[in-house]
Amino acid sequence: MVGNAVSEPETTEPGEADRSKKIFQDRKRTNILRKYEQQLISYLVKNTPLFFTSNVLTFIGFLGSLLVFIGFVLATYINRNYLLLGVIGFIINWYGDSLDGRIAYYRNIPRKWFGFALDIIMDWVATVFIGLGYMVYAKEELELAAFLFVVLYGWAMIISQIRYKITDNYTIDAGLLGPTEIRILLALVLITEVIFKDTIQFFAITMCAALFIINCLDTRNLLKLGDERDREELELKSKHLPNA
Secondary structure, three states: OOOOOOOOOOOOOOOHHHHHHHOOOOEOOOOOOHHHHHHHHHHHHHHOOOOOOHHHHHHHHHHHHHHHHHHHHHHHHOOHHHHHHHHHHHHHHHHHHHHHHHHHHHOOOOOHHHHHHHHHHHHHHHHHHHHHHHHHHOOHHHHHHHHHHHHHHHHHHHHHHHHHHHHOOEOOOEOOEOHHHHHHHHHHHHHHHHHOOOHHHHHHHHHHHHHHHHHHHHHHHHHHHHHHHHHHHHHHHHHHOOOO
16 A cells, blocks of 8 residues: 545546556556456445545455464364465455555545555555464474564565665556466465365475575665665765865
């Protein structure tokens, strides 16, 4: 989320086409499904009832992650089929998390920095709940995978914030993979686990390894960007220094 709808709308409303275009201008997307995802979001923001404010949608997104956690717990102590609650939870989480900021921009009532701060915090809380849920479900020797997933996803979040600070361009994707693709992969893992018990352990280790490699590559690129900006600022500063 980048906008959060609480403030009063401006008196001059932009046209429908302008508002639809504006909702994606604050961030650069590179994920595989961006075209179809943006088409779906454009449709949803136009047809979402007014009482679904940005804050309400943020809370709905959180409830989705909480449902994933509950699904893991019920699957551990009652029946493995309850993991399918997690699939529903990821859909709910996508709905709330994807629309909260977009709908604020569409309604022309964004709160950029409030929304940005709230979104980062809630994303982290959601990730922790999902990781805790898997930790409950996982076998003892693989609880470490749940911890690593939370740590590695947190590392990815930190990279995105530092990249924003250095480049002034906000992106939430790691190349062709974004939060939506990660949710889909996790949902498929849950479905596979319901059908074939203990396959989630293999996927957990594989995803942690993939996240580690992606984070290492992104960190290297981030340091290059930081070095380039340092050089640019030093050159600019030297131009403004008086001649010795």
